[in-house]
Amino acid sequence: MKKLLFIVLLICSYTAIAQNTPYTSYFTGNATDKVVTPNFGITMMGGRTEHTEAMQWFINKANGGDVLVLRASGSDGYNNYLFNELGIEVNSVESIVVKTAEAANHPYVIKKIQQAEAIWLAGGDQYNYISVWGNSPMKQALQDHISVKKGAIGGTSAGMAVLGEWYFSAKNGSVTSEEALKNPYDERVQLGNNFLQVPFLQNTITDTHYADRNRQGRHATFMARITHQTEQPAFGIACDEYTAVCIGSNGIAHIFGRKAEMDNAIYFIKTQGTQPEQISKDQPLTWNHNNSALLIYKVITDRSGSAMFNLKDWQTANGGQWVNWYVKKGQWFEVEQKD
Template sequence: MYKVVLIILFSFQFSFSQDYVEYATGNTTDFVVNPDSGICLMGGASESDEAMVWFLNKANGGDVVVLRTSGSSGYNNYFYSELGVTVNSVTTFVIYNEEGATNEYVLSKVENAEAIWFAGGDQYNYVSYFKDNALEDALNNFVNVKGGVIGGTSAGMAILGSGYFSAQNGTITTAQALSNPYHSRATLGYNDFLEIPFLEDIITDTHYDNPDRRGRHSAFLARYATDNTSRAFGIACNEYTAVCVDSDGKAYVYGDYPNYEEHAFFIQTNCATDYLPENCTSGNPLNWLQSNEALKVYKVPGMTTGENYFDLSDWQTGSGGEWQNWFINNGTFMTSTTVNPNCNNVLNTPEFEVETVTIFPNPFRDVITIQSENLNLKFQMFDVLGKQIDINRNTNTINTSSLESGIYFLKVEGHNVVKTFKLIKN
């Protein structure tokens, strides 16, 4: 009896001392291939097969890593053999703590992957285990240097924007968020976790079939705009809807419309000089009217073909959707129909007619071409961490052959132009 008790006790302690569990399917030998960059955002219910095929094709036959903090191996066979896309392997890691997230073996698998997928669950576990450590660095390196495809569903989608709702104190309802945007449950993070191209200044939300989500999401964006004194953006999906963002910023929407009401929502603070909420303070109802045009929203039905899209490179161009106004009247969420916002004069640009400057191609490889009538422009290039990079510029080209693959920012200054271009090197 004594030995039996010891065995049971040892097994119990072992089960709770594990830092992670691995589920592996496919070839155990790493397959080295260049992936195609992209982002896949899934609304939180069962996956859109068409969107997942898009996601897997970006891996170019390489290795897929699934990161989750609960559950088991549900994605392995689905990704490996049920969608008709050949990949070398699918490895799921169920991470139980920060030690599991920063385990050298787990990190090596993440670094060698061509596609990374975040499952659902408790998003605060993702923030607690993956942020401010070696896994955060590996994930940002995977996206911005290696150029791999990344995505997630539900909680896994919620963490992908540069702004995010952490759910540290549990979920929050629209009523709570709109009656007090600084409610104790409105726990937000800003620009301190994942750095994903085209998701800057964006807070994502999921399970949008529940209309209650729209109001609380608006409160998150009000907080972002107020706390950072900058325009805020949002992407949201109904539960069976997916948004797949290509390397050029076009976000294609997948779903089964018109059989079902499956939509994605692309939300932005109005591109006007005065865009901040009239009242976004602790303990008071949110008031964000701005002539009933506080938020401009492009609502896009998801098709099995993914033909409808919204362009995240300009936040104005889209196909197949409709524009709405969202606004908050003393804690009450309201909507109306509207037209495409005129954002040609983007905020934070000088108050004069801007000269035309075109930079191409983007993404680029070894040479960037500059097209402008002004030959006296000043150029500065920075990496994704803000470090200035020496550039070799001729009259209308910049030689970038010495740069590694990743995200770069090119600041252009002249007499009548101040503009920053986000560029991707393959």
């Protein structure tokens, strides 16, 4: 009888939890919360397939504890991958789908965020996160996970898009570089800030699916808007698909991707302390300043994670190349940095 009970419990731990609740939970592993001290870290991925070495780096930060995947769509796609396929032991992996404000206020969801050692934000539509999770107990619990518990936080695609202090909300749908550069105040260029406050990402806006969808120009436009509004320097971090940035508690970012010859990259972008020469509604953006408005450290990635960038000084780096970007009459340009 005891053996039968053990088998039943084991099977249940790997089964989606059927519920008449405003959220949906899929649970894998040990249902008893494991209380351990996590190690802080941030992992950001550019979309498409998750990067194995970067995800192993992230899961290690849970220190054998509990991993929580939060999403507004989808189901249990991460559970088996994170629990069984990475070769790193964790106590549990739970995916919770939170689609409504009622779910974002639910005590079960808040409790699970509080118990997690590592939290992953899945891809999808970031406006669902901002509009549904924002101004909710769920959002505060996420912030406490980062600031108080100092647990690991990460995300891919839309999940990466909301980790910077500033974000592109996609409230009115996506926007292309051509559209944003032509009119920086196009109704689709919807920016916001302080969804979360994550160390080393202050005054930073991220972007994903980057060169794959030619998003450099729109990212430059986002940064022009932020610089113009705040009169402060702005920063950007961007990932091509299949790439990842892993940031430790010391502010050092390690860069992961595929083989270097596949030409996928990570971009660390900073303004040069200048204002755009032309930024207004229905007018093409100009941000030139002698062809050097933005300074970018561009790393063509490999799987080793050996390339690095220091987010404490935004200067110390290896494994990449400094280039300049500028915009002239709505056209985006990249040039090698002048000596």
